[in-house]
Amino acid sequence: MVEDLLESPGPAPTPIPKVEMRGIVKRFPGVVANDKVDFTIYAGEIHALLGENGAGKTTLMNILYGIYTPDAGVIRVRGVPVRLRSPRDAIRLGIGMVHQDFRLIEAHTVVENVFLNYDGLGFIPKWSALESRLEEIASNYGWRLNPRARVGDLSPGEKQQVELLKLLVRGADILLLDEPTSVLTPIETKMLFKTMRRMAGEGKSIVLITHKLSEAMSVSDRVTVMRRGRIVLSKPTREATIEELSTAMVGAQLIGNTVLEERPTAPADGVPTLQVSALSVMGDEGVLAVRDADLTVNRGEVVGVAGVSGNGQIELVEAIAGLRKPVRGKIILNGVDVTGASPRRLMELGLTYIPPEGKKWGIVPELSIYENVALRVARYEPYSRLGVINWRRVAEVAERVVSEFRVDTASIKNRAGSLSGGNVQRLILGRELTTSKPSLLVAAYPTKGLDIAASEQVRRILSRLRSEGVGVLVLSEDLDEILELSDRIVVMYGGRVVGVVRRGDATPELLGVMMSRGVAVSAST
Amino acid sequence: MTLESLSFIEAILASAVSAGTIYLIASVGECVTERSGVINLGIEGIMAMGAITSFIITLAYGHLAAILAAALVGAVFGLLHAFLSVSLRLNQIVVGLAITWLGLGLSAFMGAPEVARELLKALNPAVPEYLAELKQAPRLPEVRVEFLAGVPILGRALFSQNALVYAGLASALLLWFILFRTRWGLSLRSVGENPALADTAGVNVFAVRYLAVIVGSALAGVAGAYLFIGYQPFWVENLTRSRGFIALSLVILSSWSPLRAIAASFLFGGVESLQFRIPLRGFGAETPQLIMMLPYIITIVTLVLISLASRGRIPAPAALGKPYSREE
Numbered sequence: 001m002v003e004d005l006l007e008s009p010g011p012a013p014t015p016i017p018k019v020e021m022r023g024i025v026k027r028f029p030g031v032v033a034n035d036k037v038d039f040t041i042y043a044g045e046i047h048a049l050l051g052e053n054g055a056g057k058t059t060l061m062n063i064l065y066g067i068y069t070p071d072a073g074v075i076r077v078r079g080v081p082v083r084l085r086s087p088r089d090a091i092r093l094g095i096g097m098v099h100q101d102f103r104l105i106e107a108h109t110v111v112e113n114v115f116l117n118y119d120g121l122g123f124i125p126k127w128s129a130l131e132s133r134l135e136e137i138a139s140n141y142g143w144r145l146n147p148r149a150r151v152g153d154l155s156p157g158e159k160q161q162v163e164l165l166k167l168l169v170r171g172a173d174i175l176l177l178d179e180p181t182s183v184l185t186p187i188e189t190k191m192l193f194k195t196m197r198r199m200a201g202e203g204k205s206i207v208l209i210t211h212k213l214s215e216a217m218s219v220s221d222r223v224t225v226m227r228r229g230r231i232v233l234s235k236p237t238r239e240a241t242i243e244e245l246s247t248a249m250v251g252a253q254l255i256g257n258t259v260l261e262e263r264p265t266a267p268a269d270g271v272p273t274l275q276v277s278a279l280s281v282m283g284d285e286g287v288l289a290v291r292d293a294d295l296t297v298n299r300g301e302v303v304g305v306a307g308v309s310g311n312g313q314i315e316l317v318e319a320i321a322g323l324r325k326p327v328r329g330k331i332i333l334n335g336v337d338v339t340g341a342s343p344r345r346l347m348e349l350g351l352t353y354i355p356p357e358g359k360k361w362g363i364v365p366e367l368s369i370y371e372n373v374a375l376r377v378a379r380y381e382p383y384s385r386l387g388v389i390n391w392r393r394v395a396e397v398a399e400r401v402v403s404e405f406r407v408d409t410a411s412i413k414n415r416a417g418s419l420s421g422g423n424v425q426r427l428i429l430g431r432e433l434t435t436s437k438p439s440l441l442v443a444a445y446p447t448k449g450l451d452i453a454a455s456e457q458v459r460r461i462l463s464r465l466r467s468e469g470v471g472v473l474v475l476s477e478d479l480d481e482i483l484e485l486s487d488r489i490v491v492m493y494g495g496r497v498v499g500v501v502r503r504g505d506a507t508p509e510l511l512g513v514m515m516s517r518g519v520a521v522s523a524s525t
Numbered sequence: 526m527t528l529e530s531l532s533f534i535e536a537i538l539a540s541a542v543s544a545g546t547i548y549l550i551a552s553v554g555e556c557v558t559e560r561s562g563v564i565n566l567g568i569e570g571i572m573a574m575g576a577i578t579s580f581i582i583t584l585a586y587g588h589l590a591a592i593l594a595a596a597l598v599g600a601v602f603g604l605l606h607a608f609l610s611v612s613l614r615l616n617q618i619v620v621g622l623a624i625t626w627l628g629l630g631l632s633a634f635m636g637a638p639e640v641a642r643e644l645l646k647a648l649n650p651a652v653p654e655y656l657a658e659l660k661q662a663p664r665l666p667e668v669r670v671e672f673l674a675g676v677p678i679l680g681r682a683l684f685s686q687n688a689l690v691y692a693g694l695a696s697a698l699l700l701w702f703i704l705f706r707t708r709w710g711l712s713l714r715s716v717g718e719n720p721a722l723a724d725t726a727g728v729n730v731f732a733v734r735y736l737a738v739i740v741g742s743a744l745a746g747v748a749g750a751y752l753f754i755g756y757q758p759f760w761v762e763n764l765t766r767s768r769g770f771i772a773l774s775l776v777i778l779s780s781w782s783p784l785r786a787i788a789a790s791f792l793f794g795g796v797e798s799l800q801f802r803i804p805l806r807g808f809g810a811e812t813p814q815l816i817m818m819l820p821y822i823i824t825i826v827t828l829v830l831i832s833l834a835s836r837g838r839i840p841a842p843a844a845l846g847k848p849y850s851r852e853e
Contacts, residue, residue: 087725103725105718107843108711116715117726121708 016079018043018174018205019064019095024073026059033059034070035229041174046196046206048220048237050213052249053309053477054448056229057209058100061176065097066090077174096167097176100183102159106152110134113151114165137168141195157188164195173204180208181215182310183285193219211308213245213516225249246512250479271299272332273350273440273471274320279329281312281319288327289315291495297440297471302462304486305475308515312495313475314356317444320473321353322346334439350439352432354446356475358421362428365417369409369427370398372416376431397435405430406457422454429461440471447481459485479508491515531677537798538682542690545794547572547752550693551772552790553700553783554744560704560781561737562717562844563610566621568745569769570628571602575749577632580760581641583662585649591662592689592750599746602628603739611734614848625769633762636660641760660760662753665689689751694787696744701783713737717842720849730849745769767821774824778831780840796820 019041026034033056041047051057062068064075066084075082077093084090087097104113111131115121131147138145143161145154151162160180167175177196181189196206196219210216216223217237224234225248233240233248274297283289290312297303305313318324320331322343331339333349343353355361363372374394377383383393398412405426409419419427425446432438443462447455462472462485476482482489489501491514499514551568558565565571575595582591602624609620634640641657665687673684704710715723716733724730752764775793779785800816 088727103719103722105715105722105843107718107840108714112711112715115711116723117708117712117728123709124707125711127706 020076045221048216048223051226055226095174096172098163100179111147156183178209275332280327281315300469302472304482307492352438354443356444363416370412373398401430540798541795542682544797545791549790551748552775554741558741567624570625571745572749573632574628575746576753579750595746595750596743600743603742607735607738665755697783
């Protein structure tokens with residue numbers, strides 16, 4: 001293997017590309033994930049592949065790792081055109097990938113994980129020799145890793161080292177790291193960057209897939225930005241500015257610098273329906289995901305929450321929807337203190353919640369459309385009496401949902417899971433809105449994964465609610481969408497609300513900088 | 526300690542080992558199967574098939590052929606289980622129970638005097654047919670390890686047994702070594718923990734699971750053969766009496782390790798043989814049903830204790846019972 005192609009240390013890349021991807025196209029049903037992408041990796045460089053979620057960067061790397069086959073395009077590894085049919089093909093060519101979610105067997109030891117189905121293993125492997133080999137590699141990178149430890153007992157940082165060891169023992173010298181810092185503490189992150197530097201010094205090539213600008217700036221030699229399946233920028237990191245990268249990432253070119261016009265205010269403007277004060281919420285990892293957040297949504301107003309994903313947005317709306325108990329702070333809905341109230345009580349007080357990933361959290365795919373409608377209404381008369389469901393009434397309202405919200409289906413008896421993403425989202429919205437009139441709608445990523453037309457329909461529904469005097473709180477990863485919909489934009493960074501920008505003052509550049517650096521800029525209120 | 530109580534203890538230990546070997550062979554095989562992520566609830570029925578096979582083949586061709594035939598019959602049932610549960614990805618619980626009822630029913634049919642007689646005649650016409658109707662076969666001979674069998678207390682239990690007892694112990698040691706010390710074992714355990722990962726690492730998940738189910742079932746067949754020719758060489762319907770299910774729970778008790786299965790099996794063999802000895806001492810003579818429940822009660826109690834001790838997190842193979850299919 002080419003493991004020991006020692007290059008001169010330091011960031012200067014040699015001009016011979018180790019990997020060349022040319023004109024890569026990958027389509028999934030409804031989306032073009034990679035649209036004629038060119039990507040080059042040199043020996044001894046750390047190459048940051050930057051972009052928002054869904055920009056296509058993981059798809060591109062999965063193609064290079066043999067998980068997906070591209071619909072078009074050429075891949076050359078060390079100058080030779082290759083066809084990668086599986087990760088095993090990639091590994092043979094020295095390409096290895098560490099996924100965001102670790103692919104490890106928790107019940108097994110480090111050495112067992114690393115050498116699973118390793119080619120040079122005899123029938124009765126000499127485990128002690130393998131253990132000392134691991135120790136040697138680990139100490140080379142300054143890791144303290146016990147090869148006999150059970151992987152389930154390791155910290156995320158150590159698990160990542162095990163993943164790297166799996167690749168290193170197989171001679172990989174092109175390492176693709178997918179969001180490697182997302183599960184690491186700041187100290188572990190620093191350690192990982194040191195390791196990456198060292199590996200680059202040994203001539204290995206590293207692709208850092210990330211959506212964090214600061215990481216790309218601090219550790220990479222070269223940076224490539226993807227947006228909506230295309231490469232929008234690629235240059236040496238030292239020639240790039242953080243403003244330029246953030247603009248490229250969030251796609252300001254679509255809107256340009258036009259400031260959106262003020263809209264006529266909605267009927268009940270100025271009366272708050274939701275008041276959140278000093279709210280702190282615990283995340284899944286046991287650290288605070290939301291810190292002292294303040295937020296108000298008035299009637300007839302759309303408030304958009306902008307932020308790079310993972311900055312506390314989802315935890316914030318889950319707390320508002322009663323799905324997560326707040327640690328501190330207060331939530332007031334229409335004048336009633338609802339901190340820690342159950343989702344059912346919130347619903348009865350006028351809150352409607354549209355969960356993210358409708359197909360997963362919003363419907364039961366195995367049940368029919370009308371049964372999914374029944375899930376929402378069956379508790380109330382006239383849809384049920386004494387606990388017995390009146391299916392005729394349910395079917396009537398289901399028919400209304402399907403026709404008013406244009407759910408494209410031949411029959412309400414069809415399985416809800418057979419609907420497309422856009423139809424599922426309209427079914428959920430229709431189900432929630434046909435039978436009750438909320439005063440506050442909280443929608444988490446309502447257009448994520450939908451095609452352009454379906455997204456537009458969802459946005460139209462939200463705008464209509466606004467004009468009817470409903471307060472709308474909406475999460476989106478699409479900055480253009482946030483700008484189009486919102487009267488005010490709340491920017492979150494590191495779990496904090498770092499600024500609130502009025503529609504008239506908001507520009508993509510301003511939001512991009514706030515989102516990526518967490519600084520409140522002037523013009524915030 | 527009096528000589529009498531010493532010999533009582535020796536007798537208990539000896540019968541603990543000879544009764545425990547039924548569980549040992551079956552549960553060691555099931556350890557292997559479950560480590561690959563497949564649960565085989567059919568071993569009760571496969572044991573019954575092994576027992577009836579050993580009865581008829583012993584009469585026709587002798588002990589060695591009987592043991593091999595029982596293993597073969599077990600393997601065939603294992604192949605069926607693997608086809609249904611691994612290839613067709615049917616629910617493993619349903620498949621296993623179906624195989625249990627199939628094995629129990631088929632073995633009862635084969636054991637009926639007129640059927641057994643015809644089978645014997647077809648296999649070896651030289652053997653007098655009436656032997657099948659006697660429902661008996663010659664027991665496996667004891668193989669005494671002379672210089673060790675005389676050791677007090679443990680000598681008789683461990684060194685004055687038939688060949689299948691030694692083979693059972695050897696298979697436990699061998700399979701433990703294969704599972705935890707060899708490349709195959711690592712692949713097999715990985716398939717049981719995370720088949721998708723093993724698949725991407727190049728392990729043939731389907732082949733591994735087929736093999737693990739077939740090996741485990743062959744051993745269940747041998748356990749049935751031992752139950753008959755090694756332990757109780759008189760054919761009755763329902764000879765296995767749920768021993769297959771006890772073997773299944775012993776797999777949990779031994780936390781999927783063939784080594785610990787030795788201790789667990791002999792412990793339960795002891796419980797089982799006690800149930801025959803306690804009435805002799807007066808207790809429960811009137812109500813043998815109560816004593817007969819003992820092994821099952823102890824099974825439930827130990828499982829509860831294990832669950833409590835591991836705080837509800839029994840370290841089962843993570844993919845146990847889950848069919849695997851490639852996503853794309």
